[in-house]
Amino acid sequence: MTLGSVPSKFKVSIDRDQCMDCGRCIENCSYGVYRREGDKILIESRKCTGCLRCVAMCPRDAITLTEKPIDYRSHPLWTREVREDIIKQARSGKIILSGMGNARDLPVVYDRLLLDACQVTNPSIDPLREPMELRTYIGKKPSKLNFRKTESGDVELETKLAPNLKLNTPIMIGHMSFGAISLNAQLSMAKAVTELGTYMGTGEGGLHRDLYPYQDHMVVQVASGRFGVNIDYLERGAAIEIKIGQGAKPGIGGHLPGEKVNEEVSRTRMIPVGSDAISPAPHHDIYSIEDLVQLIRSLKEATEWKKPVFVKIAAVHNVAPIAAGIARSSADAVVIDGFRGGTGAAPKVFRDNVGIPIEVAIASVDQKLREQGVRNEISIIASGGIRSSADLAKSIALGADAVNIGTAALVALGCRVCGNCYRNLCPWGIATQRPELVSRLDPERGAVQVSNLIKGWTYELSELMGAAGINSIESLRGNRDRLRGYMLDEEMLKILDVLPAGA
Amino acid sequence: MKTVKIDARGMHYTPLNQKIRAAVADGAEEIILDNILGQRFIGDGLRGNVRIIVNGVPGGDLGMFMSGPTCIVHGNAEHAPGNTMDKGMLVIHGSAGDAVAHSMRGGKVFIKNNIGYRGGIHMKQYDVEARPILVVGGTAHSFLGEYMAGGLVLVLGIGKDKAMTDRGIGSGIHGGEIILRGEVDDFLLGVGAKKFKFTESDLERIAPTIKNFCEQFGYDPAEFLDTNYTKIGPASSRPFASKYVWE
Ligand code: SF4
Ligand code: SF4
Numbered sequence: 001m002t003l004g005s006v007p008s009k010f011k012v013s014i015d016r017d018q019c020m021d022c023g024r025c026i027e028n029c030s031y032g033v034y035r036r037e038g039d040k041i042l043i044e045s046r047k048c049t050g051c052l053r054c055v056a057m058c059p060r061d062a063i064t065l066t067e068k069p070i071d072y073r074s075h076p077l078w079t080r081e082v083r084e085d086i087i088k089q090a091r092s093g094k095i096i097l098s099g100m101g102n103a104r105d106l107p108v109v110y111d112r113l114l115l116d117a118c119q120v121t122n123p124s125i126d127p128l129r130e131p132m133e134l135r136t137y138i139g140k141k142p143s144k145l146n147f148r149k150t151e152s153g154d155v156e157l158e159t160k161l162a163p164n165l166k167l168n169t170p171i172m173i174g175h176m177s178f179g180a181i182s183l184n185a186q187l188s189m190a191k192a193v194t195e196l197g198t199y200m201g202t203g204e205g206g207l208h209r210d211l212y213p214y215q216d217h218m219v220v221q222v223a224s225g226r227f228g229v230n231i232d233y234l235e236r237g238a239a240i241e242i243k244i245g246q247g248a249k250p251g252i253g254g255h256l257p258g259e260k261v262n263e264e265v266s267r268t269r270m271i272p273v274g275s276d277a278i279s280p281a282p283h284h285d286i287y288s289i290e291d292l293v294q295l296i297r298s299l300k301e302a303t304e305w306k307k308p309v310f311v312k313i314a315a316v317h318n319v320a321p322i323a324a325g326i327a328r329s330s331a332d333a334v335v336i337d338g339f340r341g342g343t344g345a346a347p348k349v350f351r352d353n354v355g356i357p358i359e360v361a362i363a364s365v366d367q368k369l370r371e372q373g374v375r376n377e378i379s380i381i382a383s384g385g386i387r388s389s390a391d392l393a394k395s396i397a398l399g400a401d402a403v404n405i406g407t408a409a410l411v412a413l414g415c416r417v418c419g420n421c422y423r424n425l426c427p428w429g430i431a432t433q434r435p436e437l438v439s440r441l442d443p444e445r446g447a448v449q450v451s452n453l454i455k456g457w458t459y460e461l462s463e464l465m466g467a468a469g470i471n472s473i474e475s476l477r478g479n480r481d482r483l484r485g486y487m488l489d490e491e492m493l494k495i496l497d498v499l500p501a502g503a
Numbered sequence: 504m505k506t507v508k509i510d511a512r513g514m515h516y517t518p519l520n521q522k523i524r525a526a527v528a529d530g531a532e533e534i535i536l537d538n539i540l541g542q543r544f545i546g547d548g549l550r551g552n553v554r555i556i557v558n559g560v561p562g563g564d565l566g567m568f569m570s571g572p573t574c575i576v577h578g579n580a581e582h583a584p585g586n587t588m589d590k591g592m593l594v595i596h597g598s599a600g601d602a603v604a605h606s607m608r609g610g611k612v613f614i615k616n617n618i619g620y621r622g623g624i625h626m627k628q629y630d631v632e633a634r635p636i637l638v639v640g641g642t643a644h645s646f647l648g649e650y651m652a653g654g655l656v657l658v659l660g661i662g663k664d665k666a667m668t669d670r671g672i673g674s675g676i677h678g679g680e681i682i683l684r685g686e687v688d689d690f691l692l693g694v695g696a697k698k699f700k701f702t703e704s705d706l707e708r709i710a711p712t713i714k715n716f717c718e719q720f721g722y723d724p725a726e727f728l729d730t731n732y733t734k735i736g737p738a739s740s741r742p743f744a745s746k747y748v749w750e
Pocket of ligand 1: 014018019020021022023024025026041057058059060061062063
């Protein structure tokens with residue numbers, strides 16, 4: 001091997017004065033960094049992924065982990081990453097796969113948007129004292145309402161309302177499939193959303209029978225591979241989502257490697273054990289917007305028009321006209337996934353280079369739908385890199401009805417964003433199907449953590465709204481006047497329809 | 504046998520399906536639909552053992568998500584009959600459009616004449632009962648059995664010189680089998696598809712399907728019960744395994 005090895009990504013060391021030799025680091029590290037030889041714990045730093053499981057479990061804080069202990073000669077263009085990718089491809093001649101979301105250091109638009117607060121001229125609202133209306137309905141709204149007077153003189157609604165999802169907080173959990181993540185991870189989130197009165201997605205992995213008790217809070221997904229999809233599955237879900245695209249890998253399909261297809265995954269996806277689960281790039285019954293309408297209607301017809309149907313697309317250059325087309329189909333909501341969205345596995349070149357930021361996509365989709373007079377009829381759900389209640393509030397002010405979180409929910413379960421989800425070795429029991437690792441995640445405790453996170457964000461959202469003198473989420477939605485851009489260029493401000501700070 | 508007749512002239516598909524569901528709930532064993540003209544989604548998501556006779560030409564996605572019923576069409580069918588179908592049978596006394604039996608995972612689709620592009624695309628299999636079967640009496644266009652992950656596609660080429668003359672057969676196939684009457688030119692095979700010898704034991708396996716098909720359309724099965732077939736299957740069950748390297 002003339003290329004030799006590249007520098008190790010992490011350097012792990014144990015402070016031997018602190019260490020009590022309990023062996024927990026050995027037990028906890030599924031990547032095999034630690035091993036015992038005689039009376040010594042040996043360390044193989046090269047195997048470390050930075051998942052921090054050992055650091056979290058060491059009772060003595062004896063472990064030190066340094067990132068990039070040896071780096072290359074610094075160079076602004078030929079970065080470490082660029083050089084290592086070339087070395088990898090020179091060795092293999094293959095496509096580089098990666099995990100989690102976009103890892104490039106690109107400017108984050110959320111961080112250049114600032115929220116407003118009241119001073120003197122109008123009072124802020126104290127959410128402890130005043131009710132804050134955060135309830136959000138996702139689904140089609142009628143363009144107008146017709147009423148009828150009954151004989152007794154009462155007024156009755158004549159317009160037939162389409163089914164909507166009722167959310168107690170505008171935060172849902174996005175689609176992460178059983179197979180990509182563990183059943184305990186799904187169970188933790190399902191318990192949390194059920195308790196909180198919100199929803200989560202099944203992903204394209206079918207609905208495991210242990211999740212049936214939470215089915216009224218699950219959005220079932222229909223993707224191009226149609227895994228796990230049958231009439232029973234469609235009827236169980238609270239809503240159905242057609243996945244066209246995903247922010248982490250717009251334009252391409254998915255691929256669950258055969259190693260992850262064990263007995264349970266196979267049963268839930270309805271494919272043989274050990275077989276690759278390949279989702280093609282397009283749905284092969286959708287080659288046009290008319291075909292999309294047909295798929296939406298086929299799902300509604302199958303479930304007797306009782307379920308809202310969402311369409312999820314990746315945020316790409318033409319996202320606004322595409323969303324407008326979707327709004328004109330029979331879809332009840334459009335889900336837009338920005339280029340920072342996470343994934344179990346995606347070609348690195350896609351993860352890091354394809355798609356546009358969710359902030360811009362929300363603004364342009366909202367704008368386009370308003371121009372066309374249909375914004376009030378369809379909901380917008382935004383996802384892809386939402387990290388905090390501030391990102392949530394800004395998303396809503398830019399025009400979203402609700403957000404989907406993914407990575408944030410996993411971090412609440414222990415994930416340290418190490419990006420090695422594809423290896424089936426996740427030491428936190430999240431992105432793995434190995435029973436000994438999955439059992440590390442207790443769904444009861446996991447549910448509390450996820451629910452705490454969503455509760456915390458919901459409190460913060462009420463506070464942010466109260467500070468801005470807003471007591472209803474409806475008044476925040478699309479209210480770009482409560483946003484100011486900081487260090488954003490003129491063109492960007494125009495697209496976001498936001499004034500610069502100070503204006 | 505309890506039979507219900509529905510005159511579908513000028514009727515939209517939603518009320519039509521509502522009538523079909525009501526008839527099934529009412530214990531109908533046979534439902535005859537007259538004057539069908541382009542109504543989509545007939546039998547969409549329908550369960551049970553009912554037999555539906557369609558007189559006319561149904562629209563797209565006939566029997567989509569269907570789980571149990573038998574549907575016999577006296578006419579042609581449009582786009583994607585048997586789409587994501589689970590159980591039951593579609594019998595089309597004519598031809599059908601593109602994406603026939605798309606993502607189907609159980610049951611049977613029998614087409615008397617020809618089908619369009621992407622027939623049997625992404626058909627998949629789970630367990631022995633859930634093994635979808637698509638049989639085409641005539642021929643099919645390109646990308647037959649593309650991305651196929653299980654089940655059986657059989658093309659008999661009745662009345663044709665060759666069962667298949669279009670390209671891309673089984674591109675990306677990673678499970679299941681495509682069986683074509685007679686010889687198949689190598690250049691018609693898609694990426695990842697491979698020819699296998701059709702043996703006596705293969706014949707034994709598909710003979711019940713051939714007989715079943717012939718029964719529907721009044722053909723003599725004896726004509727087809729020999730080993731003059733070509734079997735096409737996956738070159739590997741992991742077609743993409745060698746395309747990637749991890750970060
Ligand atoms: S977990 Fe900490 S204290 Fe225990 S053996 Fe490892 S380094 Fe030492
Ligand atoms: S889910 Fe597990 S493997 Fe994936 S990034 Fe998080 S800690 Fe790492």
